[in-house]
Amino acid sequence: MKKIISMFLAPVIMMTAFGIFSVASSAENYATEMPEQKVHGFITARDGAKIEYAIYGDTDAEPLVMLPCNGNDMHNFDNTLLPEMAEHFKVITVSPRGTGQSERGEGELTFDVESDDLLCMLDELGVEKTHLFGFSDGGNLAIVFTVQHGDRVLSLIPMGANINAWGTKITNQIGIVFEYWMLCIQAKFSDDPAIKLKRDIQGMMVGQPNLTFKDLENINVPTLNIFGQGDMMYRSHSKKITKSIPGAEELMVKGGGHSSCFDYTHEILLPRILEFYESL
16 A cells, blocks of 8 residues: 555655646745836936836835837736736836827837837936846837846846847738738828827837847846747747847747737746746
């Protein structure tokens, strides 16, 4: 009987020792309720546009700026990553130009413009250095900002990011370009500013960003590159991002696509993200 029991217990003990059960057991311990919003306000960009932001968590902790995907605003991470991140950081969420309550401003919408908006925000809030987490276009922005202003970054986590249009799978890129053309046609025959704004935001995924893998070699902050197993980016592109950033780590979310990576928030994302931060 002892031998039979030990045969059943041995795998359990081994799986526990190697942490196979640790994710499932600890997943219930992660914060799920939205934290109190400590601050809600606007900073002034270089061209005078007002950019919306909010602050959550411990205002005396290290700052973590969370950057949303294309067309989304500062609530992109509500009820997924934000509640737990607010337990560990002073979390600053941002609504990029034309989203949320942020103003559109003048000129072309580019990652360079949004990178400068982010710099203005850090300066206005008195944040010398910050951790950066960005999803999709937010991940692209996080990479662009780190390339341009690495001295203001403590660590970098892009998720589902690409550094140029060639990184997006052709099937996805065709859809992106087609939607952009349709919006261009609509905007040409319409005076509706909402259509023009949607066109400009969609346009950020056409030909942007425009970095090279050589540019990533100058990033010298701890980096965790996250992407889904079935992401809209070529896996070879995602892996080359990791290899191009000195010392970077990566997480491929098995079963995850692009946005569907958030389906694994408690099972995969939070355990690995917190492990990364704890190692800094």
